Amino acid sequence: MNRVVQWIDERTGLSGPVRDFLNYPIPQYVHKNFLYTLGGLTLIAFLLQVLTGILLVFYYDPSVEGAYNSVDYITYVLPLGWLVRGVHHYGASAMVILVSLHMLRTYFFTAYKRPREINWLTGVLLLFLVLAFGFTGYLLPWDQKGYWATKVGTEIAGSVPFFGPQIRALMRGGQELGQVTLTRFYATHIMLLPAAVMLLIVVHIFQLRYHGMAPPITERAKKNAKTFVPFFPNWVITDAIAGLGLVALLVYMSWANRAPLEFPADPTSSSYIPRPEWYFVFYFQLLKYFPGQLEPIATVAIPLFIFGSMILLPFIDTSPERQPWKKPVTTGVAIFYIVIIILFTYLGMSAPA
Numbered sequence: 001m002n003r004v005v006q007w008i009d010e011r012t013g014l015s016g017p018v019r020d021f022l023n024y025p026i027p028q029y030v031h032k033n034f035l036y037t038l039g040g041l042t043l044i045a046f047l048l049q050v051l052t053g054i055l056l057v058f059y060y061d062p063s064v065e066g067a068y069n070s071v072d073y074i075t076y077v078l079p080l081g082w083l084v085r086g087v088h089h090y091g092a093s094a095m096v097i098l099v100s101l102h103m104l105r106t107y108f109f110t111a112y113k114r115p116r117e118i119n120w121l122t123g124v125l126l127l128f129l130v131l132a133f134g135f136t137g138y139l140l141p142w143d144q145k146g147y148w149a150t151k152v153g154t155e156i157a158g159s160v161p162f163f164g165p166q167i168r169a170l171m172r173g174g175q176e177l178g179q180v181t182l183t184r185f186y187a188t189h190i191m192l193l194p195a196a197v198m199l200l201i202v203v204h205i206f207q208l209r210y211h212g213m214a215p216p217i218t219e220r221a222k223k224n225a226k227t228f229v230p231f232f233p234n235w236v237i238t239d240a241i242a243g244l245g246l247v248a249l250l251v252y253m254s255w256a257n258r259a260p261l262e263f264p265a266d267p268t269s270s271s272y273i274p275r276p277e278w279y280f281v282f283y284f285q286l287l288k289y290f291p292g293q294l295e296p297i298a299t300v301a302i303p304l305f306i307f308g309s310m311i312l313l314p315f316i317d318t319s320p321e322r323q324p325w326k327k328p329v330t331t332g333v334a335i336f337y338i339v340i341i342i343l344f345t346y347l348g349m350s351a352p353a
Helices: 001-013 015-022 034-057 067-076 081-108 119-137 143-157 164-172 179-211 217-222 231-256 279-288 293-318 328-351
Strands: 025-027 228-230
Touching: 015 119, 015 231, 025 119, 034 081, 034 179, 034 231, 067 081, 067 328, 081 231, 081 279, 119 143, 119 279, 119 293, 143 164, 164 179, 228 231, 279 293, 279 328, 293 328
Parallel strands: none
Antiparallel strands: 025 228
16 A cells, blocks of 8 residues: 555655645634534535435436436335435435634634635535525426426526526526426526536635634633644544534434425425425515515515625624624624524424415
């Protein structure tokens, strides 16, 4: 093995960069703190999505006539197909949870301030791309839930003032959902979004390595801020253990409750009530409070305000204070958003179907 490694290194020179990557110094207060594993767990969850997605592509038929039957075959006939699809299905929810928690940890630890603005911006974009993964993945099984949730989602996009009809037509590939819509969502889901996410992850990690960890906010952590341990094996082992726990949880959920598959999509159905995945329920509930001409407030104004405030945050909050309990405005806004999302999610989930 040494001779093989030496042969490869003589021709590629990889040993130096690999050694630098593995020996990167990690502050002592970081590598045993579970909150700092959220980034690594998110990366592991994404890699699981890529792996299971590749396996699903081998059996998935991206056509209106064959999509449902291929997913049905994967779920109920293909050996261990239920496991692969289940891990992919529940892994999507895990990605949303982990990215959100990672963003909240960064927010409350005020790790978005100078000079880490780019790291925060890539994190914001990653959050919205993960949600886009969930939205484009709805339609692929071509069942009732996916079809009608996508129809409602594209109708929401169509309510955007001035450009709404063009956006809806671009998403659907026409006026109605059909083969072109499925093809566009499939291509976006397996090519465009993964490429964009991988690019942002590379930038995110590079920025993290370039600037290092944000300074600690507690006195106990500050005492250990000048004590470092190498990235390998310390943080690698911590992330690996957390990653194994995540895999075990996804496997158990896939076994205990198979990934759902409703009846085939029926565009003529007039009784089906679309219900989004849990991480979009709060938004659907919000739309109920802005009917008719007020709808653009929920479809355009509020999302743009939230997205814009997240983008501008590191350029607005430039004070040196980093302790959240001494930052009542930013802390209060975050708590308000969290309470509203939880409340609207509860109201949406408890509403009669």
